[in-house]
Amino acid sequence: MEWIITANPSGKHGYKVLEAFEDLQYVDWHMSRPQKNIREGDIVYIYVGKPYSKIMLMTKCVKDNISKSEESLDELKYYNDFNSFEHKDGSIFFRLKELARMDDERLNIATLNKKEYVKGNIQGSFKSDNNTELFKYIEQCFSVETIEKEYEDLTNEISDAGKKYTDVIVKARIGQGAYRDALIEKYDCKCMLCGIKMKSVLMASHIKEFAVSTKAESTDVNNGLVLCANHDKLFDQHLISFDSSGDIIISSQITDEQYDDLGISELSHIEVDAAVEPYMRYHRKQLK
Ligand SMILES: [Zn+2]
Structure with missing residues (x-):
């Protein structure tokens, strides 16, 4: 409540x-x-x-x-x-x-x-x-604020721990914080690729990695996707990416026989709006 x-x-x-x-x-x-x-x-x-x-x-x-x-x-x-x-x-x-x-x-x-x-x-x-509408509005106003605070905490923690821990810290913090909450809300609490609706297996990831993003990019919800753990890993490892219309691009390192097991196909697709594209373009270039 x-x-x-x-x-x-x-x-x-x-x-x-x-x-x-x-x-x-x-x-x-x-x-x-x-x-x-x-x-x-x-x-x-x-x-x-x-x-x-x-x-x-x-x-x-x-x-x-x-x-x-x-x-x-x-x-x-x-x-x-x-x-x-x-x-x-x-x-x-x-x-x-x-x-x-x-x-x-x-x-x-x-x-x-x-x-x-x-x-x-x-x-x-x-x-x-x-007062549903009122609270939805307040949440929106505050989510920007909490994501920015999370960003400050994150950059402080990284500078204390040293750059080589950046990925670990970002994964851990983003995984439970305000940025994840905002993304899960935006994308209806399901894996954007396979549609699984199980909050405990959903991951929120940056499309353009935190380490190379500016503050504005790191806190922008358009620079994030919600995927289940398997699909998040594939995306994170640059084994899959998406074109400007949201159609999947699959790395040649994944064989056709593995598609089924990984829950992907040549027809896999995610719904994204145009604001996501600049980040996705960056991600596509790194496809393995
Ligand atoms: Zn999935």
Whole structure:
């Protein structure tokens, strides 16, 4: 489940939510009535009120049902008026960890009103099962942000480990991160070649390798394919590629007799749009 909750940084009862998440590893959030179903694993977006009036934080609930005695004290200093603030003994909290933040006009209240995703102000909490379009839109805005963050983390990790580990690190990180999620979403959670719908065997790979791609290329979903483990390996090893219309090109290193076993044929085809072609052109040149 996904949620939007609100935080007001200004005024007497304000809470400096951006600073809190910046400084702390996680924030324990007081659970009000409409939020009582937020559970561990849920994605929680935070709408930050004036002067921002935007959805700015993407967080994940990492623990629910926290009692007052377990609540972290660190974060209380982020209330504008700490003294006026007191949580009752029976209060329940949920723990949020920041995944991404953005300050983007696409997510301000005026834009959300104009696009008719939200009527009037955001108050209380919204949940995804009755606001499908709104949450789809927010996810799109944030996926760009999370993929970029993933890219930064990845390049840092590579520079620490040394260039020769690039392929291993990229495979491992891309294999479980935001880029894979975005691709799987884009291509309907199935192998683009054989159509197998089994998320656990699907791999997301760059068409033009990470090591030779620019940042813009590495974070572009058009530079990625979703294939099952077998087909991913064939593509990765340059034993298959695709022409500009998505028809398969098979390396002469694969014999006709192996086609069946590998689940490919001369007629195999993937559906791709034109934006994929510049990357595919690069890949084709390396066919073995
Ligand atoms: Zn496949």
